[in-house]
Amino acid sequence: MSKSLDTFVGVAHPWMCDVMGHMNVRHYAAMFDDASFQLLGHIAGQDHASATGWADVRTEIDYRHETKAGSLLTIRSHVVKIGRTSITFEQVMSGSIDGIVHASSRTTSVRFDLAARASVALDEPMRDRASAFLVE
Numbered sequence: 123m124s125k126s127l128d129t130f131v132g133v134a135h136p137w138m139c140d141v142m143g144h145m146n147v148r149h150y151a152a153m154f155d156d157a158s159f160q161l162l163g164h165i166a167g168q169d170h171a172s173a174t175g176w177a178d179v180r181t182e183i184d185y186r187h188e189t190k191a192g193s194l195l196t197i198r199s200h201v202v203k204i205g206r207t208s209i210t211f212e213q214v215m216s217g218s219i220d221g222i223v224h225a226s227s228r229t230t231s232v233r234f235d236l237a238a239r240a241s242v243a244l245d246e247p248m249r250d251r252a253s254a255f256l257v258e
Contacts, residue, residue, distance in 0.1 A: 125257045127164060129157035130197035134189050145189040154227045157197040157213050165252045174242060177234040183227045194218035201255040207241040208232045209252055
């Protein structure tokens with residue numbers, strides 16, 4: 123099994139582009155955010171009744187290649203660190219056809235009790251699922 127997961131497939135639409143003709147940074151962030159829901163969903167499982175969620179506490183994005191309207195994009199995600207209450211993961215946005223890396227991000231997200239508004243420890247099944255995507 124591959125350690126990374128396809129978490130997003132999409133296109134850079136013309137309305138996402140700024141006055142310089144390339145995709146604006148706000149749309150990179152949205153695509154990476156959508157991709158993170160996929161990865162964290164695979165880790166947390168499908169318990170929609172749970173009173174827990176995720177709170178991103180740090181994100182860093184590197185922009186590597188201009189993304190023009192019409193670019194077909196795929197994001198692959200993997201875990202780089204499993205903490206007591208957090209997961210740190212990397213995501214790579216590449217051209218779906220040419221494989222050119224357009225951007226990458228690294229995010230730390232904390233498991234969060236929505237009622238208590240505090241971090242909670244990752245349970246063992248969650249840790250096991252996260253380990254399946256761990257690239258050291």
